[in-house]
Amino acid sequence: MRTLGNILWHVPFLGFVTAAIYWLLGLLLTVLVVTAPIGLGLMEFGKFLLVPFGRAMVDNKNLKGDRNAAWQAYSTIIMILYIPFGLVFVVINAIQVVLLCLSIVGIPVALVIAKSLGTVLNPVNKVCVPAAVAEELERRKGSAEVAKYVG
Secondary structure (H helix, E strand, C coil): CCCHHHHHHCCCHHHHHHHHHHHHHHHHHHHCCCCHHHHHHHHHHHHHHHCHHHEEEEEHHHHCCCCCHHHHHHHHHHHHHHHHHHHHHHHHHHHHHHHHCCCCCCHHHHHHHHHCHHHHHCCCCEEEEEHHHHHHHHHHHHHHHHHHHHC
16 A cells, blocks of 8 residues: 555656656647647747756747747737636646645755746747856846946
């Protein structure tokens, strides 16, 4: 008979399962072509879930200045259509976070999933980058904000 302690010890494995599910769902949506913007974002999110502590999810528009206007418009339309599904995924992930917090071993996985709920809600045009790149983008954004006020 399995005890609760034995069951909860395997809880962090759910992080790998979650990563695989999102990556495979992203692959399926990318193969369908019409939903490619969502699929590409979910594949990046699955990649992020595999190595979350050295990576961050950032918006693609922060990395590359010039983007195809048609792709941007199409991505916006697809993102609006995805929102109801994104809300369902957010609720499922929020429940998963609560369940993971029942075990001390699951808390690091829960923190990663909780921090990435925004990406689950809107994966369109999100990219998994090293944490140093994300920090530099935030620093540049802060410098631009300071420059607005200072003159």
